[in-house]
Amino acid sequence: MFEFRFLGDFKKRKINHSFDLEPQEILLDKLAQKQAEDLGISERKFEVPLSKNVLRFIYLIFLVLISLLFYRTFQLQVIEGKQLSVLSENNKFIIYQIKASRGVIYDKRMEQLVFNKASFDLVCNKNNLPKEESERVKVLREITEILGRIENFKAISQKIEESPQIEILISENLSHQELIILETRIKEFPGFQIENNIIRDYKEGEIFAHLIGYTGKIRTSELKENPDFYSIFDYVGRDGLEKSYEETLRKNPGKLQVERDALGNPISEQVIQFPTPGKNLVLWLDSDLQKKIKETLENKRKEIGAKGAVAIALDPNTGGVLALVSLPSFNNNLFQKGADSEALKNLLEDPFELEPLFNRAITGGYLVGSTIKPLIASAALQEQIISPLKKINCQGKIIVEDFWDPEKIWEYEDWKTHGWTDMRKAIAESCNVYFYHTGGGHGDQDGLGPTKIKEYLELFGWGDITGIDLPGEAAGFIPDKAWKEEVLGEGWWDGDTYYLSIGQQYLRITPLEVVTSFLSIANGGKLYQPQIVQKIVDNEKNIIKDFKPKVIQEDFIDSKNLQIVREGMREAVTYGSAVNWLNALPVEVAAKTGTAELGKNLYHNWVTVFAPYKNPQIVLTVMIENIKGEQVAALPVAKEILEWYFQNE
Numbered sequence: 001m002f003e004f005r006f007l008g009d010f011k012k013r014k015i016n017h018s019f020d021l022e023p024q025e026i027l028l029d030k031l032a033q034k035q036a037e038d039l040g041i042s043e044r045k046f047e048v049p050l051s052k053n054v055l056r057f058i059y060l061i062f063l064v065l066i067s068l069l070f071y072r073t074f075q076l077q078v079i080e081g082k083q084l085s086v087l088s089e090n091n092k093f094i095i096y097q098i099k100a101s102r103g104v105i106y107d108k109r110m111e112q113l114v115f116n117k118a119s120f121d122l123v124c125n126k127n128n129l130p131k132e133e134s135e136r137v138k139v140l141r142e143i144t145e146i147l148g149r150i151e152n153f154k155a156i157s158q159k160i161e162e163s164p165q166i167e168i169l170i171s172e173n174l175s176h177q178e179l180i181i182l183e184t185r186i187k188e189f190p191g192f193q194i195e196n197n198i199i200r201d202y203k204e205g206e207i208f209a210h211l212i213g214y215t216g217k218i219r220t221s222e223l224k225e226n227p228d229f230y231s232i233f234d235y236v237g238r239d240g241l242e243k244s245y246e247e248t249l250r251k252n253p254g255k256l257q258v259e260r261d262a263l264g265n266p267i268s269e270q271v272i273q274f275p276t277p278g279k280n281l282v283l284w285l286d287s288d289l290q291k292k293i294k295e296t297l298e299n300k301r302k303e304i305g306a307k308g309a310v311a312i313a314l315d316p317n318t319g320g321v322l323a324l325v326s327l328p329s330f331n332n333n334l335f336q337k338g339a340d341s342e343a344l345k346n347l348l349e350d351p352f353e354l355e356p357l358f359n360r361a362i363t364g365g366y367l368v369g370s371t372i373k374p375l376i377a378s379a380a381l382q383e384q385i386i387s388p389l390k391k392i393n394c395q396g397k398i399i400v401e402d403f404w405d406p407e408k409i410w411e412y413e414d415w416k417t418h419g420w421t422d423m424r425k426a427i428a429e430s431c432n433v434y435f436y437h438t439g440g441g442h443g444d445q446d447g448l449g450p451t452k453i454k455e456y457l458e459l460f461g462w463g464d465i466t467g468i469d470l471p472g473e474a475a476g477f478i479p480d481k482a483w484k485e486e487v488l489g490e491g492w493w494d495g496d497t498y499y500l501s502i503g504q505q506y507l508r509i510t511p512l513e514v515v516t517s518f519l520s521i522a523n524g525g526k527l528y529q530p531q532i533v534q535k536i537v538d539n540e541k542n543i544i545k546d547f548k549p550k551v552i553q554e555d556f557i558d559s560k561n562l563q564i565v566r567e568g569m570r571e572a573v574t575y576g577s578a579v580n581w582l583n584a585l586p587v588e589v590a591a592k593t594g595t596a597e598l599g600k601n602l603y604h605n606w607v608t609v610f611a612p613y614k615n616p617q618i619v620l621t622v623m624i625e626n627i628k629g630e631q632v633a634a635l636p637v638a639k640e641i642l643e644w645y646f647q648n649e
Helices: 002-016 023-039 052-079 081-092 133-146 150-162 176-188 205-212 220-225 240-244 287-304 341-349 369-382 423-429 432-440 449-459 481-488 494-501 511-523 559-574 634-648
Strands: 093-098 112-125 167-171 192-202 214-217 235-239 254-260 266-273 280-283 309-314 321-327 392-394 397-401 409-413 419-421 526-528 533-537 543-546 551-554 590-599 602-611 618-628
Touching: 093 266, 112 176, 112 205, 133 150, 133 176, 150 167, 176 192, 192 205, 192 214, 205 240, 205 287, 205 321, 214 240, 235 240, 287 309, 287 321, 287 618, 287 634, 309 511, 309 634, 369 423, 369 432, 369 449, 369 511, 369 559, 369 590, 369 602, 392 432, 397 432, 397 494, 409 432, 409 494, 419 423, 423 432, 423 559, 432 494, 449 494, 511 526, 511 559, 511 602, 511 618, 559 590, 590 634, 602 634, 618 634
Parallel strands: none
Antiparallel strands: 093 254, 112 167, 112 192, 214 235, 254 266, 280 533, 309 321, 309 618, 392 419, 397 409, 526 551, 533 543, 590 602, 602 618
């Protein structure tokens, strides 16, 4: 009762003292009371102290957070401090390559055969593209419009997104119009820049293609092996001298260090390594002779409808390659940026199966026919199998009784009846019967036999690569007993030796091996390694390296025996197989012809010549393949080449 009255009095006093309650206050009190009831809080106890367990839990969380913060600070500053410092420096400094030029190539008279020309490429750096999707799309669309490839917008976008590289090549070899537009607006396209690259320009490409080769776009594996020398946009040697001397010709790019602020804006630039161009090659090559050979040989090849042809000229005193032509040839400029893509596609697909990329001179294996006879004669003299003066009656064939059946006979024919023939005449007239006797033996005349024949052919460099400084050289093939047994499952017969003695049946030799073997006959005993590059020079034409002639074999045939062979080759010109073609040249020459029978009325036609006879300055081998019928094809080519050569020399 007392409390009630008190409260009642209090309320009365409040009213009496005009403490009026506003309606909203009443409503707020009601809401507060309802919330308290919902939360289970007594009207008489609005503040509840936290329990000790809750305090411990909060303290533990706070302690863990402090510990993690301390550990992370320790990790960043102490454990990973050095690594992060390096990364920070890398972010602060960016290294760009400064372009340098690739080395060029000269002939022996310092006539430049390979040039460098500027090429401008559009490159995208993914890290510098706009972050906003709409801005990035806008930039890409404008770029594709300038390049005239708006229909390839999706393809270019996908290329950028999927490329593992930071820098992506968007367009090679920009046209003049594209370059002008992009140069004036490039700042409007963040993430894009124009790269000034250098591409090859091959002077008269088809004439020197198999020698010089070409360059192709670098592969990822090659870039990883030599990141200091190359960028993803570089081209490297893919064939010919470009490949053989890649490390010599390649440039050494410079390095530009760019310092950036925290926002990535450049602050300063410093060249930390200056670029140096590649070194240059000077060849033994006579480019005018190369042009003449290519022209003459191509005319003859087309005239007789032959598939392919080869001509190689060497210096007999050094082994230097004066000319090397393989037909059909190709335009090596087609492998450079901006070339005719349709023409390149046609070259690679080779619809007429002419194999223009195939270097017949160093890779093709051919039957050589009578070209082998001077080598067989040299071996027979060295082994004292026969006297050079002994005469054999060559009646157009030899007859051999079958070993198992005496009633059965084998005939090995000659191309004509030669009568009594000594060694010089046998070489001059290319007498098969004489070389059947000296190679395989017949009657009372002992022969070299297959083992000795192979031994001497190998001394002349047949059956092995010569070591010429070109990639892809193949070794010729000399058959023997073991090979025939293993591969054909047959024994070796006398007939096999007879055919080997005249360059027929299983033998396969490259034109380069043939011309190299005749060096020792021409110069009196030294077999040189053929070499295309004479020296390496810098941009001021100062000699960096001079290649000395390299002797492969020496004095394996006595000089007096080689002289007899030389005389036989000289008589081939004065009255023998080459008399109507090479006996009226400005200088005296010596020669050996060869006609290799392929069957089905097809032949390989050969001639090897050295001149001048008494002091040889050139050894020339010409071979025209797969000629229909027995035609004189190689001799007129050799005649025209040598006539021009000595008139101009």
